[in-house]
Amino acid sequence: MDQPFIVALDFQSREEVEAFLRPFVREPLFVKVGMELYYQEGPDIITALKKQGHHIFLDLKLHDIPNTVKQAMKGLARLGIDLVNVHAAGGTSMMKAALEGLEAGTPSGATRPACIAVTQLTSTSEQMMQRELWISRTMAETVLHYALLAQESGLDGVVCSAKEVPLIREHCGASFLTVTPGIRFADEEANDQARVVTPKEARKFGSSFVVVGRSITRAADPHAAYERLKQEWNQEESS
Ligand SMILES: O=C(O)c1cc(=O)[nH]c(=O)n1[C@@H]1O[C@H](COP(=O)(O)O)[C@@H](O)[C@H]1O
Numbered sequence: 001m002d003q004p005f006i007v008a009l010d011f012q013s014r015e016e017v018e019a020f021l022r023p024f025v026r027e028p029l030f031v032k033v034g035m036e037l038y039y040q041e042g043p044d045i046i047t048a049l050k051k052q053g054h055h056i057f058l059d060l061k062l063h064d065i066p067n068t069v070k071q072a073m074k075g076l077a078r079l080g081i082d083l084v085n086v087h088a089a090g091g092t093s094m095m096k097a098a099l100e101g102l103e104a105g106t107p108s109g110a111t112r113p114a115c116i117a118v119t120q121l122t123s124t125s126e127q128m129m130q131r132e133l134w135i136s137r138t139m140a141e142t143v144l145h146y147a148l149l150a151q152e153s154g155l156d157g158v159v160c161s162a163k164e165v166p167l168i169r170e171h172c173g174a175s176f177l178t179v180t181p182g183i184r185f186a187d188e189e190a191n192d193q194a195r196v197v198t199p200k201e202a203r204k205f206g207s208s209f210v211v212v213g214r215s216i217t218r219a220a221d222p223h224a225a226y227e228r229l230k231q232e233w234n235q236e237e238s239s
Contacts, residue, residue: 003030004233005029007030007226009033010214012040013037021054024226029054030054032059032211033049033056056080056082057084058083058085061087061118062084064094065094067097069094074104077106080110082113085115085116095155098155099153116157119142119146120143122181124195147172157178161182162178164178165205165206179207180209198232
């Protein structure tokens with residue numbers, strides 16, 4: 001996990017994934033397998049991607065009673081993934097149970113997958129959070145509160161918008177992971193994302209990882225879009 005770019009493989013089938021990955025054959029990526037792909041292809045897709053040398057974020061956003069999450073995580077840890085997530089809204093007992101499950105399921109000698117918690121989805125705006133979810137605090141206060149709960153539970157970090165990274169870094173420290181989706185190049189549409197930043201801004205805010213889906217997977221030339229992502233990130237690093 002030495003690179004800060006996670007590519008979201010939001011495809012319906014293994015065939016589509018294979019076609020997408022063809023130009024990256026000599027370039028192991030950090031990829032994200034989410035619900036769309038995992039619910040169609042199951043654990044076999046993880047085995048196949050690992051065989052090709054890719055690092056894996058399994059994004060299933062678990063959110064259930066503690067025992068169910070613990071038992072599910074036990075099974076997921078056996079897949080040899082690098083990173084997995086839960087919803088922080090499940091609370092500290094659920095997050096602690098997730099970690100217990102991961103620890104119990106990690107084969108001896110192997111490293112436990114890192115576990116992060118979704119604070120507020122990047123498709124959620126502050127207005128929507130307050131009006132629909134009845135969370136009356138600001139987005140920044142809410143995301144920070146959930147990040148502190150995740151840290152208290154022993155988790156390795158959070159999923160949030162890059163906009164919230166400076167605040168989380170200030171309170172949770174530099175080693176607490178901030179994984180940030182809602183990334184768009186400056187000339188692109190936000191689509192269903194509400195809290196959007198460019199790769200350059202995400203680097204400036206201090207994101208540990210950016211999660212990028214459609215900007216790469218739906219690009220006319222996905223490899224060129226991935227190169228653009230790296231270039232924009234590194235531009236910020238050197239400026
Ligand atoms: O956990 C996630 O990965 C996630 C959390 C979140 O708050 N927002 C979010 O967009 N994601 C995921 O990140 C990816 C973003 O995709 P694009 O909007 O196409 O770049 C999707 O696979 C989402 O499922």
